[in-house]
Amino acid sequence: MVRIREFEERVKRIFIEHPGVIRGHTHLADGAEAAIVGSLATRNENDPVVPTYRCHGYPLVLGTSARSMMAEIYGRRDGLCKGFGGSMHLSDPAHHFPGPSGIIGQGIAQATGMAMAAQLRNTGDVTYCYFGDGATKQGVFFESVNIAAVWKLPIVFFLENNEYQAYTHVSQEDANSVAGDPLSQKAQAFSIPGVTVDGTDLLQVYDAAGKAVDRARQGAGPSLIEMKFYRFSAHGNAITVPPMSTQFGEHEAIEIHCNPAEYEAARSRDPIPKLKSVLLKRGLITEGAAIQIEDAARAEMEDAVQFALASPFPAPEDATNYIYA
Amino acid sequence: MPQEMIYAQAMAEAIAEEMQRDEKVILLGQNLGLTERDPLVQKFGKNRVRVTPISETAELGIAIGAAISGLRPIVELYMSEFMLVGFGQVLNEAPRLRYMSGGQVKVPVVFKAGYGFAAGWAGQHANCLYHTMMGIPGLKVALPSTPVDAKGLLKAAIRDDNPVVFLYHFMLMLDKGDVPEGDHVVPFGRADVKRPGKDLTIVATGWMVPKSLTAAERLAKDGIDAEVIDPRTLAPLDIDTIVSSIKKTGRLVLVDQAPRHSSAAAIIAGEIAERAFQYLKAPLRMVTALDTSVPYSAPMEKFVLPDEEKIIEAAKSVLRKQAVGV
Numbered sequence: 082m083v084r085i086r087e088f089e090e091r092v093k094r095i096f097i098e099h100p101g102v103i104r105g106h107t108h109l110a111d112g113a114e115a116a117i118v119g120s121l122a123t124r125n126e127n128d129p130v131v132p133t134y135r136c137h138g139y140p141l142v143l144g145t146s147a148r149s150m151m152a153e154i155y156g157r158r159d160g161l162c163k164g165f166g167g168s169m170h171l172s173d174p175a176h177h178f179p180g181p182s183g184i185i186g187q188g189i190a191q192a193t194g195m196a197m198a199a200q201l202r203n204t205g206d207v208t209y210c211y212f213g214d215g216a217t218k219q220g221v222f223f224e225s226v227n228i229a230a231v232w233k234l235p236i237v238f239f240l241e242n243n244e245y246q247a248y249t250h251v252s253q254e255d256a257n258s259v260a261g262d263p264l265s266q267k268a269q270a271f272s273i274p275g276v277t278v279d280g281t282d283l284l285q286v287y288d289a290a291g292k293a294v295d296r297a298r299q300g301a302g303p304s305l306i307e308m309k310f311y312r313f314s315a316h317g318n319a320i321t322v323p324p325m326s327t328q329f330g331e332h333e334a335i336e337i338h339c340n341p342a343e344y345e346a347a348r349s350r351d352p353i354p355k356l357k358s359v360l361l362k363r364g365l366i367t368e369g370a371a372i373q374i375e376d377a378a379r380a381e382m383e384d385a386v387q388f389a390l391a392s393p394f395p396a397p398e399d400a401t402n403y404i405y406a
Numbered sequence: 407m408p409q410e411m412i413y414a415q416a417m418a419e420a421i422a423e424e425m426q427r428d429e430k431v432i433l434l435g436q437n438l439g440l441t442e443r444d445p446l447v448q449k450f451g452k453n454r455v456r457v458t459p460i461s462e463t464a465e466l467g468i469a470i471g472a473a474i475s476g477l478r479p480i481v482e483l484y485m486s487e488f489m490l491v492g493f494g495q496v497l498n499e500a501p502r503l504r505y506m507s508g509g510q511v512k513v514p515v516v517f518k519a520g521y522g523f524a525a526g527w528a529g530q531h532a533n534c535l536y537h538t539m540m541g542i543p544g545l546k547v548a549l550p551s552t553p554v555d556a557k558g559l560l561k562a563a564i565r566d567d568n569p570v571v572f573l574y575h576f577m578l579m580l581d582k583g584d585v586p587e588g589d590h591v592v593p594f595g596r597a598d599v600k601r602p603g604k605d606l607t608i609v610a611t612g613w614m615v616p617k618s619l620t621a622a623e624r625l626a627k628d629g630i631d632a633e634v635i636d637p638r639t640l641a642p643l644d645i646d647t648i649v650s651s652i653k654k655t656g657r658l659v660l661v662d663q664a665p666r667h668s669s670a671a672a673i674i675a676g677e678i679a680e681r682a683f684q685y686l687k688a689p690l691r692m693v694t695a696l697d698t699s700v701p702y703s704a705p706m707e708k709f710v711l712p713d714e715e716k717i718i719e720a721a722k723s724v725l726r727k728q729a730v731g732v
Binding site for chain 2: 187249322323396
């Protein structure tokens with residue numbers, strides 16, 4: 082969790098330290114650490130993971146090197162995707178992370194297909210499918226979950242409810258939210274289990290994910306888990322036109338909805354200090370060890386930045402590679 | 407008095423003025439009209455300015471339904487790729503309904519989206535998809551290259567009784583230009599000669615228009631006088647203006663940000679081969695993106711896309727060459 086936070090904060094600082102270096106659109110997962118780590122902690126070694134394009138957190142857990150991720154964000158040859166993808170398209174199939182779609186919700190169907198392949202081959206793998214609250218208003222969500230339920234596919238649908246789809250609050254666009262119901266209610270439409278958990282509480286996420294994954298692995302079909310947390314950064318860097326360099330603005334709650342109180346309240350429910358205090362209370366960690374973890378993460382991500390800066394850009398003519406297999 | 411404004415502002419004015427002029431005009435899309443402080447919400451209310459969930463298929467289809475019922479909806483899609491999610495509505499619903507109903511149904515709707523964001527947006531957010539749209543009978547496609555055309559074409563799109571895909575270019579959003587005050591409408595199907603010239607004709611769309619104009623200025627220093635034409639709408643497509651220009655210059659360079667095989671340039675080249683072959687003194691050249699997806703990293707992105715140097719090189723080669731067997 083500390084590594085994810087440090088990676089994201091380091092990426093955010095690049096926008097200030099090296100303006101114009103990060104191109105396109107970058108989305109940060111600070112605030113989602115407990116949801117990502119708590120769910121992935123239940124995973125078997127070969128289980129595929131399909132993320133959203135807010136995709137920096139998961140591969141750090143799966144074993145992808147921070148160096149290659151950072152080099153990709155810098156558009157360098159040693160990047161995870163050799164400079165072809167950038168922040169939105171981090172892809173590492175060697176770690177069962179085939180990579181996200183940049184188009185909202187489209188990965189849900191692809192994840193369902195991976196679950197179908199696992200069922201067909203009887204591998205015992207369970208697909209971890211992540212998507213945001215906004216993506217549940219895509220037709221592909223309903224189409225895919227229905228098929229997964231009909232075929233009893235080994236997949237768990239992890240709904241990351243961070244309260245905002247880009248700049249729009251969930252209460253402005255979700256029927257369940259408007260009615261005061263949890264978004265996990267959508268599971269009822271497909272007659273599959275649906276639960277809502279506090280996504281800032283690693284242990285709650287872990288317990289719920291464990292049950293759903295066991296169920297899927299036993300052949301009983303999919304579940305929907307709504308993990309509620311709050312995204313601490315803006316949706317993405319501000320969309321600017323060159324030569325204006327990209328930058329991160331304030332969170333939408335502050336910048337658009339004029340609701341800094343909501344943002345501050347969410348920050349007080351930060352998943353990292355929350356877990357730390359639990360571990361300290363139970364004597365599972367000392368203050369000294371916690372500081373060591375933070376220092377190690379800082380050193381790792383700084384090393385990743387230096388690695389990225391030292392890596393050459395791809396040759397221009399490399400652009401014609403990889404069009405066909 | 408004309409007013410100087412940026413491209414983005416010109417579009418915003420077109421929408422506000424048309425909503426003011428005609429209460430049947432409504433605006434829907436994601437992440438818009440979010441608060442009571444939003445200027446369009448203040449002016450026209452949340453009934454006519456509607457934020458939608460991320461539901462493109464429904465957004466597009468709802469707009470079609472509302473259009474059939476007598477409204478004039480504008481759907482803001484932001485990225486033309488987001489239209490692909492509900493592309494059946496764009497290609498196979500909106501433009502077919504009038505025809506299939508034997509002329510009984512009218513679908514006055516505008517699908518508005520940005521495109522061609524050549525700033526590291528990579529494979530899924532930087533495309534030029536108009537080739538697919540301009541070939542669908544019943545669908546109109548406008549793609550302005552200046553603030554004045556952005557305003558005039560958007561107004562024409564909103565007033566049109568047919569489905570229109572209005573494509574604005576992200577790289578032009580901050581470009582400044584004079585826009586006439588009042589009711590400025592640019593009719594569809596009329597190309598604009600952005601720079602007159604006598605030695606060769608350059609036809610360009612969108613972001614490639616300012617690039618072609620810069621290239622033309624540089625060519626002028628070498629004594630080459632290029633005419634630059636912007637078709638402004640791809641459907642309907644004003645081939646006559648291009649043919650007239652070729653009659654004068656005898657040489658043609660087509661500049662298009664789309665990959666070669668999904669470019670408007672390829673369509674125009676076909677029309678010219680049939681209608682103006684006899685006036686060409688040399689084979690035409692197409693300066694397009696390579697047939698690749700758009701890569702993230704800057705040096706590769708630059709390699710893939712057309713730029714001033716590539717336009718100048720093509721122009722000079724067209725001037726050097728003579729048509730075979732003429």
